[in-house]
Amino acid sequence: MLETFAPIREKIATGERLDFEDGVTLMESDDLLALGELADLARRQRGGGDEVFFIQNLYLNQTNVCRVKCKFCAFAKTQKQEDAYTLTADELAADAVAMYEHTKFTEIHCVNGENPHVDLEFYADVLRKLKAALPEVHLKFYTASEIHHMSKLEGCSHEEVLRVLKDAGLGSLPGGGAEIFADRVRKLIAPGKEHPDEWFDVHDTAHRMGIPTHCTLLYGHVETYEERVDHLLRLRAQQDETGGFLAFIPLAFHPENTVFERRGFKFTTGADDLKMIAVSRLLLDNIPNVKAYWIMMGMPMAQVALHFGANDVQGTVVREQIFQAAGATSGTEQKVGELVRFVQEAGRTPVQRDTLYNELRRW
Numbered sequence: 516m517l518e519t520f521a522p523i524r525e526k527i528a529t530g531e532r533l534d535f536e537d538g539v540t541l542m543e544s545d546d547l548l549a550l551g552e553l554a555d556l557a558r559r560q561r562g563g564g565d566e567v568f569f570i571q572n573l574y575l576n577q578t579n580v581c582r583v584k585c586k587f588c589a590f591a592k593t594q595k596q597e598d599a600y601t602l603t604a605d606e607l608a609a610d611a612v613a614m615y616e617h618t619k620f621t622e623i624h625c626v627n628g629e630n631p632h633v634d635l636e637f638y639a640d641v642l643r644k645l646k647a648a649l650p651e652v653h654l655k656f657y658t659a660s661e662i663h664h665m666s667k668l669e670g671c672s673h674e675e676v677l678r679v680l681k682d683a684g685l686g687s688l689p690g691g692g693a694e695i696f697a698d699r700v701r702k703l704i705a706p707g708k709e710h711p712d713e714w715f716d717v718h719d720t721a722h723r724m725g726i727p728t729h730c731t732l733l734y735g736h737v738e739t740y741e742e743r744v745d746h747l748l749r750l751r752a753q754q755d756e757t758g759g760f761l762a763f764i765p766l767a768f769h770p771e772n773t774v775f776e777r778r779g780f781k782f783t784t785g786a787d788d789l790k791m792i793a794v795s796r797l798l799l800d801n802i803p804n805v806k807a808y809w810i811m812m813g814m815p816m817a818q819v820a821l822h823f824g825a826n827d828v829q830g831t832v833v834r835e836q837i838f839q840a841a842g843a844t845s846g847t848e849q850k851v852g853e854l855v856r857f858v859q860e861a862g863r864t865p866v867q868r869d870t871l872y873n874e875l876r877r878w
């Protein structure tokens with residue numbers, strides 16, 4: 516196995532970029548410890564230290580009404596379903612302010628269904644009201660898919676939508692909606708979703724307007740290793756162009772309450788989760804942060820992932836609904852003290868950050 520990795524190790528040691536074949540070789544390996552060691556080496560080689568970042572953040576969803584019907588989704592509802600909801604800007608702002616009384620989060624992360632019954636003003640209004648109520652809080656709102664949806668609703672360009680939202684208080688975009696870029700997979704799991712070119716155009720436009728963004732990959736369903744690698748290399752190419760991705764977050768597919776559960780799909784394994792983190796770190800040599808999203812992989816596995824190339828455990832994540840709807844059992848609130856303990860017991864230095872990775876506190 517060491518022999519298989521020798522040329523890759525050599526490239527990492529000399530700072531040479533890994534290619535598609537290297538990515539597939541890494542994905543096909545079952546030598547987890549070697550993968551972790553290589554990924555940690557790459558992370559340190561590229562300037563990473565012992566710091567592990569987390570943020571105090573609140574998760575909000577404005578509406579779960581969605582027209583798209585992705586097959587992996589357990590969150591979306593149609594307008595007529597009993598548990599469908601669409602909150603007004605005032606309701607959402609009041610909720611956020613009440614939560615802020617309890618926990619002084621520095622970021623709100625908000626993603627939604629693609630609701631066909633609202634307009635761009637619905638989205639801009641909530642940003643304005645939140646900015647007025649909580650001016651210090653960074654608003655990380657709306658995936659590229661939602662931005663594209665708004666541009667369709669409004670009949671305008673991605674840039675025009677982003678301009679309206681930025682003026683209303685938008686700080687950055689979350690990375691959702693990427694799923695897997697390969698056409699074959701997209702047709703199978705998310706046939707109603709926009710073409711990946713639209714996803715990239717939104718991020719490209721945002722970066723050029725000075726709006727940082729995040730990026731993701733949804734793995735553990737029908738994709739091949741080659742399609743995972745292709746996805747990562749497309750993200751890397753975009754980052755070469757515009758440099759605005761703050762972090763990459765691999766998202767493990769949770770089949771519960773989706774059509775995939777009825778077809779016998781299972782949760783990803785710990786081995787695959789760790790492999791995904793390691794290979795992401797190795798291939799994405801230009802994206803500074805790789806998150807081990809504890810809400811999805813569980814805190815113990817996220818702790819191990821810190822030795823497989825991850826340098827961020829996301830955040831305190833008050834109230835998350837999307838992975839919970841699909842069967843995540845990790846709970847939805849990690850208090851700061853608990854996160855600090857997990858990071859310290861992994862032998863690393865906990866650093867609380869803001870959305871833009873400015874250090875707020877270290878232990």
Ligand code: SF4
Nearest residue numbers: 581583584585588591
């Ligand atoms: S993943 Fe997003 S776009 Fe797809 S059905 Fe669910 S809420 Fe709608």
